[in-house]
Amino acid sequence: xxxxxxxxVFAHTLKExxxxxxxxxxxxxxxxxxxxxxxxxxxDFILVGHETTAAxxxxxxxxxxxxxxxxxxxxxxxxxxxxxxxxxxxLDRFPLLAFxxxxxxxxxxxxxxxxINHQQLFFPITKxxxxxxxxxIEEIILKGAGITTDDTPGAVHIGIPAGIGRNPVKExxxxxxxxxxxxxxxxxxxxxxxxxxxxLIHKSKKPVFAVGLSAVRxxxxxQLIALAEKCQVPVVLTPMAKGLFPEAHPLYAGVLFHAxxxxxxxxxxxxxxxxxxxxxxxxxxxxxxxxEVPLIxxxxxxxxxxxxxxxxxxxxxxxxxxALNELLKLNVEPKEWDLQFLKANKKQIVKKLTPETDSFxxxxxxxxxxxxxxxxxxxxxxxxxxxxxxxxxxxxxSPEKLLISNGWSxxxxxxxxxxxxxxxxxxxxxxxxxxxxxxxxxVGELAIAKRLNLNIVxxxxxxxxxSLISIKQNxxxxxxxxxxxxxxxxxxxxxxxxxxxVVRVTNSNEYRSALKKAFSAAGPIVIEAVVGSKEYDQLxxxxxx
Numbered sequence: 150x151x152x153x154x155x156x157x158v159f160a161h162t163l164k165e166x167x168x169x170x171x172x173x174x175x176x177x178x179x180x181x182x183x184x185x186x187x188x189x190x191x192x193d194f195i196l197v198g199h200e201t202t203a204a205x206x207x208x209x210x211x212x213x214x215x216x217x218x219x220x221x222x223x224x225x226x227x228x229x230x231x232x233x234x235x236x237x238x239x240l241d242r243f244p245l246l247a248f249x250x251x252x253x254x255x256x257x258x259x260x261x262x263x264x265i266n267h268q269q270l271f272f273p274i275t276k277x278x279x280x281x282x283x284x285x286i287e288e289i290i291l292k293g294a295g296i297t298t299d300d301t302p303g304a305v306h307i308g309i310p311a312g313i314g315r316n317p318v319k320e321x322x323x324x325x326x327x328x329x330x331x332x333x334x335x336x337x338x339x340x341x342x343x344x345x346x347x348x349l350i351h352k353s354k355k356p357v358f359a360v361g362l363s364a365v366r367x368x369x370x371x372q373l374i375a376l377a378e379k380c381q382v383p384v385v386l387t388p389m390a391k392g393l394f395p396e397a398h399p400l401y402a403g404v405l406f407h408a409x410x411x412x413x414x415x416x417x418x419x420x421x422x423x424x425x426x427x428x429x430x431x432x433x434x435x436x437x438x439x440x441e442v443p444l445i446x447x448x449x450x451x452x453x454x455x456x457x458x459x460x461x462x463x464x465x466x467x468x469x470x471x472a473l474n475e476l477l478k479l480n481v482e483p484k485e486w487d488l489q490f491l492k493a494n495k496k497q498i499v500k501k502l503t504p505e506t507d508s509f510x511x512x513x514x515x516x517x518x519x520x521x522x523x524x525x526x527x528x529x530x531x532x533x534x535x536x537x538x539x540x541x542x543x544x545x546x547s548p549e550k551l552l553i554s555n556g557w558s559x560x561x562x563x564x565x566x567x568x569x570x571x572x573x574x575x576x577x578x579x580x581x582x583x584x585x586x587x588x589x590x591x592v593g594e595l596a597i598a599k600r601l602n603l604n605i606v607x608x609x610x611x612x613x614x615x616s617l618i619s620i621k622q623n624x625x626x627x628x629x630x631x632x633x634x635x636x637x638x639x640x641x642x643x644x645x646x647x648x649x650x651v652v653r654v655t656n657s658n659e660y661r662s663a664l665k666k667a668f669s670a671a672g673p674i675v676i677e678a679v680v681g682s683k684e685y686d687q688l689x690x691x692x693x694x
Contacts, residue, residue, distance in 0.1 A: 156314040158286045160185035164192040166294050167216040168246075170572060171195070172203035176223030178250045181314030195572075195601075197565075198593040200227050204234020205565035206572075208243035208304075209529075213549060213573045217297040217305075221248035224311075225263035228270060233559060236274040238304040240431050240556035241389070242362060244297035246290070247271070251280060251308035271306035278306040283316045300449050301363070301429075345463055347479050349443055353422035354485045356382050359405070359439075362389040362556075363448050364427025365548045367469035370394065373426065376476055381483035382424075383416050383491055387432040388536075388555045392545035399488060403498060406433050407540025408688040412498045414438070416491065425452065427469045431556035435459075447472045501688065502542040509656045510684040511535055514610055515542050517657060518580065521664040526550065526578035529566035531587035532558050534620060534682070535610050537689045539582070561590035564607065568594065571603045578668060580606045596647040598673035606667040607649075607675045612682040620685055646675060653677040 153161070159182055163171065171186055172195045173179070186194045197203045200222040207218030218238070222231035228249045238245035249271075251257070252264050271278040277296045281289055293305040350356060358377060370393050377384050377394070383402040384394045394401055403413035417423070417440070424445045425435065435444060436458045443461040446452035451464045465472050504512035515538050522528070529552045530539050536553060545551045552570060554562040567581035588609045598605050622628065643651050652667070652674065654660040660678060667674040 152317050152319060154181070154185070154314065155281075155283050155286055155316045155318055156181040156185035157188075158318055159290070159309075159314075160189040160192065162287050162290045163219055163246075164189050166290070167214070168192060168219045169214075169216075170207075170210060171219045171221065172197050172206045173221040174198075174200050174203065174223070174227060176227065176250055178309070178311040178314065179221055179223065182221070182309075185314075195597070197597060199591075200230035201233045201561065202565040202568075202591065202594050202597075204231050204245065204247060205237060205559075205562055206234075206569040207247070208234060208238035208241065208245045209552060209566045209569035210573055211238065211244035211297070211302070212241075212552065213570060215244070215298070217244040217246045217294050218569075219246045219248070221309075223250045223263075224252070224267075225265055228265070228267050232270060232274060234565075235271060235304045235306065237554055237557040237559050237562070239274050239276070240303075241554050242302045242366070242429070242431070242556060243304075244294075244302040245304040246293055246297060247275070247304060247306045249306065249308055251310050253310045253312055267306070267308050271304075274304065275306045276303040278308070280308040281310065281313075283313055283318050286318065302366070342465055343475060343479075346445055346465060346476070347481075349422060349445055349461070349463060350380075350424075350476075350479065350481055353443075355419050356380070356422040356424055356484060357402075357417045357420040358382055358384045358424050358426055359387075359417075359428050359435075360384060360390045360393060360426045361387045361428035361432060361448075362548075363429050364469055365390050365393055367427055369427070369470050369473050370547075372470060372473040372477065374398070376473060379477065379483075380481050381486055381488070383486060385413060385417055387428070388540045388553060389432060390427070390548065391540065391543075391551055392548040396544060399492060401495065402491060403495065404540045405438055408537045409498050409501055409541055412494060412501070413541075415494055426473070428452075429556070430454075498541065502538070507657070509660070509678075510680045511538055511610055511612075511682070512542070512684055512688075513657055514608065514660070514678045514680060515539060515582075517660050517664065518582065518608060519544055521661070521668060522580060523578055524550070526580065527552065527567075527570045527574060529553070529563045529570060529579070529581045531563035531581075531583035532560045533584040533587060534685045534689050535582065535584055537685075560587045563587060564591040564594050567605050567607070568597055568601075568603060571598075571605050572601075578606070579603075580608060582608045583610070585609055585611045592646055595649045595673065595675070599648045602672050604670055605673045606664070606670075607673065609675060609677050611677050611679045619682070620689055623686070643677075649673045649675055651675045651677060653679060655679045 183194050203220040207220040211218035235247045297305050377400045383400050385402050386404050402416040430453045436455050444459050445463045447465040524546045530536050552566045563581040563583040571579045652663040654663050663676045
């Protein structure tokens with residue numbers, strides 16, 4: 150046994166877990182932990198401009214690596230700022246460890262500057278919240294890391310009492326196993342489950358597979374393709390599952406509730422059975438889109454559906470990959486779907502999402518970016534009308550190549566996500582795509598890209614409006630400009646943000662040239678694409694959204 154400080158044990162435990170970065174804004178109490186991180190080889194503290202960014206970046210690191218991301222913030226306003234990103238990790242299913250300063254025991258229930266109850270603050274937006282003391286540092290951090298990655302990933306909050314960082318503690322020199330939870334070992338389906346599922350599938354003539362983000366974690370792309378081909382059943386995806394099933398496949402039918410959702414509905418509205426595979430309702434409830442037909446729900450938890458909405462709900466609770474292997478064993482004849490109809494419907498969707506020649510609107514911004522970006526690149530996208538286009542239009546080779554927030558759906562996600570993606574994958578192209586509204590929320594974080602010299606391409610769709618809200622106003626026959634006009638562009642273009650160069654484009658030729666320049670640049674660059682927003686009206690928030 151050797152003596153170390155609380156801060157040193159903290160830093161060493163995070164490093165041994167596999168955490169590479171801790172994101173945050175310093176506080177007086179946290180500087181002991183920052184110094185310990187500085188001395189610990191293989192882990193670094195990254196300063197951000199705002200605590201929400203710290204949590205978003207940490208969550209995305211967790212999503213891309215499978216190792217919990219880590220962030221910290223100080224009392225009160227630091228914690229409340231952090232909470233937006235912590236909620237994002239919780240509902241977007243990213244593994245995250247969030248640390249905050251907390252008052253020492255004697256002041257915890259006193260009226261003190263900046264003091265609020267952090268345990269109550271983080272309780273509804275985490276899987277678990279707790280508090281360190283000098284006697285349980287490693288135990289608590291390891292348990293928290295296990296909880297973040299167990300079953301459905303999410304956030305854990307750990308409060309650190311002020312003033313304990315330099316306290317000496319005894320540290321056991323032992324290998325760290327951070328998954329110190331008893332993991333569920335899923336068994337093959339019981340005979341009754343198999344028989345019930347088999348009966349429903351045999352009875353149906355036109356089932357549909359609805360695939361969600363739990364299937365992404367289960368890495369079941371090959372089983373999913375094999376099962377769809379065996380049964381000749383079309384596949385629809387939720388946005389965060391995009392990339393799990395090939396878009397060029399004849400049985401691919403589209404993404405639910407994004408652009409041209411009414412066209413995708415022409416397929417699933419014919420279904421007499423829906424089979425949810427890793428379907429997580431955090432993106433979209435079943436009853437918001439499904440026809441009133443039986444449901445087979447395959448996931449690690451039961452379906453969350455309104456009582457009496459569907460004639461039958463059959464839950465297959467367990468590991469998604471185990472369940473798909475069982476389904477592949479069933480003797481199922483090909484179903485009665487018209488493959489020519491599926492092909493024609495997908496062709497119609499593609500046609501409507503193809504920009505007109507010489508036009509320069511949101512469709513062209515997305516299409517030209519896809520042409521310029523290699524398949525191994527990572528795209529991060531903010532919330533807004535443009536995200537609905539991406540959901541249907543963007544060719545996605547695999548799920549980790551497209552990072553969005555759809556469970557939490559927070560604006561201001563794209564820039565922090567791109568920063569984290571580049572840190573985790575320094576050799577890959579990374580692009581952040583956002584509207585002008587989301588850009589205004591996080592433009593200050595471009596300073597991180599400049600400081601760390603991260604060659605990220607930031608594409609901002611400038612239409613001088615919060616377009617998604619404007620469309621909703623218009624559908625209710627309200628004044629679509631009230632409270633949504635931005636008007637942030639001046640006559641003369643800005644030449645840099647915090648030292649990051651800016652290129653403003655107003656047509657496709659300028660845009661293509663700017664993209665070529667940006668992808669070959671040594672550091673970050675912003676492309677301001679000035680467009681109109683009318684294209685959105687016929688594509689976004691259609692029926693069956």
